[in-house]
Amino acid sequence: MHSASRISRQTWKFQRDIRLLGAGVATGPLEGQGPLAKEFDCVFDDAYAGEESWEKAERKLMEQAVQAAMKKSGVTAEQIDVMLAGDLLNQIITSNYTARDHQFPLLGQFGACSTSMQGLAIASALVDGGFTQYALTGCSSHNSTAERQFRYPTEYGGQKPPYAQWTVTGAGASVVGIGQNGPRVTHATIGKVTDMGIKDPFDMGSAMAPAAADTLVTHFEDLGRTPEDYDLIVTGDLGKVGSAILQDLMKETGYDLSSRYNDCGLMIFSSDQDVFSGGSGCASSAVVVYSHILNALNAGRYQRVFVVATGALFSPVSFQQGESIPCIAHGVVLERVNGI
Amino acid sequence: MAGNQVKERKSLSLDKGTYSKKADQYKPKKNIWWNSLKAFLVGGLICGIGQAISNFYITFFDFTERTAGNPTVATLIFISVLLTGFGVYDNIGQFAGAGSAVPVTGFGNSVAATAIEHRSEGYVLGVAGNMFKLAGSVIVFGVVAAFIVALVKKLLFLI
DSSP, rough: OHHHBBBBBEEEESOEEEEEEEEEEEHHHHHSSSSSGGGGGGGGGSTTTTTTSSHHHHHHHHHHHHHHHHHHHHGGGGGEEEEEEOOGGGGGGGHHHHHHTTEEEEEEEOGGHHHHHHHHHHHHHHHTTOOOOEEEEEEEOOOHHHHHHSSSTOOOOEEETTTOOOOOOOEEEEEEESSSSSSSSEEEEOOOBBOOOOOTTHHHHHHHHHHHOOOOOOOOHHHEEEEEEEGOOOOOOOOOHHHOOOOOOHHHTTTTGGGGEEEEESSSSSSSOOOOOEEESSSHHHIIIIIIIIHHHTSOOOOOEEEEEEEEEHHHHHTTTTOOEEEEEEEEEEEOOOOO | OTTOOOOOOOOOOOHHHHHHHHTTSSSSSOOOOHHHHHHHHHHHHHHHHHHHHHHHHHHHOOTTTTTTHHHHHHHHHHHHHHHTTTTHHHHHHHHHHHHHHSSSHHHHHHHHHHHHGGGGGGGIIIIITTTTTTTTTHHHHHHHHHHHHHHHHHHHOOO
């Protein structure tokens, strides 16, 4: 049974009927003015979410997402065997406090903006292996906490380049378990760290596109699949620049994504919102996947979706020291189970 | 995977040396001329306002051209701190770039923005301990450069 689960070094196949039972999404005001706002469970009209600090606001977002996920999956806090969550802040502090408040056994995750799919893959593996009955996975990000962590104070008058991205203020969480309802989690492809020498922390799209391409190619080759096997292939937050690079890289390798590709960072904001090259952050993928894409799968608009969340694994110190930005991308396949 | 698959495995061909140049082609180009013009006009406007403030102090108060410098700078900094607090200065900065960052108003903004940001960590370690994080290098290099220039001037005078 174990060798059937390990398709290759990087690709896993889940043997049991792993389901995404329910998910919750909470966002800040800017995302609430975007095209997908109606599908979010909770939208705050103030980036502070009524709290005293940005960090507390991010915690509130994650709290709301977790509550909605538990409610929609019909699983109570006591039934959650483990929480796999992360965020962009030092020591993934948002996740730590959320797990403390609910007393969830916690396995903190750091994958930068790839955390959503990293968490979902591992949650599915734990359920598949019989270690966990119900696993909660999620992630959060906040524009102001991320700017404080990685770039400049929010009110600083520095000029951002046009290819910069806008960290999504939001959180997404889901409950994974066996059977019942929701789309099935069938496969996961775990990414390797890819570093093509990009050093500009405002240029995340260029840095992350090779990682996404690497995971996509590995996935297709491991399973003998092509883009046509999926109704939708979506990346987490490559933005305008990164997604253009990705599509060309894939075409050069012999895979044409164009008709079925999209990027969560481009889906979460509308084109008239002032977000430069598109959304970024852990929440970019989580918010879109755990609302819009999940709804589409449940409604039958998609049969099979491959979500590739992309992360930039740099630190505020590393780029100041002139180091390049290493990136990673993790992918999870979600499949609608017909007749549900 | 089927053991008898003869198909060669496709792989990405990416070269670290050339990728950066390749990625540059996808980035939207900064319009240098337009950006320079915006910076020039906004920077000039700020200096013009500064001159008006100086003239105001000279005309209506007991200042000379020499002594009006300090209250002018103080007034400009006060205005930039106010605009930072109102959340307006970063919008000006996105438009003007160096035009609003280089004048003393940019200095005021960098200190105020950082002070506001770190309020949540308390007044001593948070606000006071962090507020010169961005402006610190301006102060250090400004003071050191002034010292060296003064030293050179003195030495030249001796020769």
